[in-house]
Amino acid sequence: MDHNEIINEFLDGNLNPELENEFIAQLTTSEDFRSEFKKYLAIEKSLRTDAQGITPTAKSTMAVFSSLGFNPHGSIAGSTITYAIAQLFSKYSQGIIGGIIASALTALIFLLQFSNTTDLNNSNTLTASKDVKSNVSHLTDGEKSEELTQSREIEQPQPLKSTSISSIIHTTNDSKKILSSDTAELIQNVDYYINENYIQSNQVLYLPAKVIHIGKDTSPINVSITQNEFVTIDKDKIGLSFQLFGNNYVSLQKSDVQFYSRPRFSNSGIGLSYKIADDFELISDFRQEYFYQRFEGYDSEGYKVLYSQYPNFYTLSGGIKWNVMKIDCLNLNVGLSIGGNQYGMISRGLAGIDWYISDDYKIIIGLESSIFRYLHDNNPFYSYKIGLMYGIGFDL
């Protein structure tokens, strides 16, 4: 075997022990052999370097994917905005996911803590104000003088609590009157008072609300706290999708008060989903949202009252999404979720479309309905709403 052959066999890693000994012997004794070996090594290295340096051009990649009607996304080495964003997310995805999970856990702890401090007979977070009287001075007159309208206030940024009986103050104690023990009859006959004024004084915020006395009741005030049940967000990075979304809702109950409009990012939220199968995803979200509430209760003096309010809530929920059908880049899906806030439980149904504008990015649009169940005086009440959900998503 000549020099060339034995060197090439060595470079291929195919030398048997006998030839390996010969190779070593030649390398140590023959100057010519060493010289030839160095030449082969130089060529071998140059070939490898050349091979590693060749990549298809962005133009070629674009052409291939465009011809097939695909998006080049991660495959292109070009500098499109989408690619740049995708690279950014890829690079920092661990941090982003970690941040989101940390935020979700913080929110969970926050909500649980509030649940534990909701003592309805000692609602320190809801304080009466001496100024309230002037803020709600335009009570009903004439035939509506029998109504007693009450205003409740909360410290920013807490939403008005449905369980805050002790916080209710009577703005016109003199006009208080027992109307009827027949609640149904009263609700039909009463025109609700709406306080449209938002008043802020000494960092105390007044939320528009209405309370109407509808009858004397001697039963003691007895309100329970609803414990929330939250889903666990899967921390596995693979198959995660991150969403930012907004909502436009209408209440299915006729509202007669304005909603609490101070919070930023109201009717918006963040979502995480985790793909557990080709067509199914676990979903979770954290959002700010409004629910119109209308419920009965008793004031501190035992009068039966009707409350009407439109507070803002922080809600955490989780559920499952079924990707029913895929048409091109459109993914038709339905979902169910359950969750809650410190005041009650919420269940939702969603029918929507994920429109994939690239492999990783999608535009989300859907119709969503929600039911909010909350307790007041141990009695369950429900709020219903339906609306549009829209947003953007990013698959990790």
Place this chain on the structure above:
Amino acid sequence: MHKKFSTYSDKELAELLKSDRIKSEKAFTEIYDRYSQKIFAYCLRVLGNKELAEDIFQETFLRFFQHIDPTHEKLNIQRFLIRIARNLCLNYKRNSKINIPIEEIDNLIEQDRNTDEKEYQDLIKYAIELLELEYKEPLVLRVYNEISYDEIAEILNITPGNARIRVHRAKEKLKDILSPYIKDLENNR
């Protein structure tokens, strides 16, 4: 549970190419990511012309997508891609009959004397262009596509022993062509 496309086998990816559009696109992207570099390297080094290589490369992937048969028992995507690229390259060479004059290559190499490392790298490219196709092709398949002698033999329809001899002979020829510059190559590393 959800499975990343990068973990799918070639066979699974080929099957997904024939499923719905989203999966098909993702599967194709994964295949492209796996093999595009090697296929482009094959086209570029066998043809020796970048524009031409780009055209053949694009056509290769389009034909691959159109003709892939996921039910094929011994499906090997890289081999299938190379076969398509090879047929296109050979057809082109057969039709164009372009031969690069050795003098021209010598001139190119001559111009590269006393140049920087990047240009030394070009020496290899020029030297490969000088090789006859019967040596160039197995060398490219072996070095640029990193496939075994058995697979080279299958693609080129020769014996594995012959494939090995051709690769060795190609390197020997490269060594002979580049001998005057090898000292420079070594010094520039």
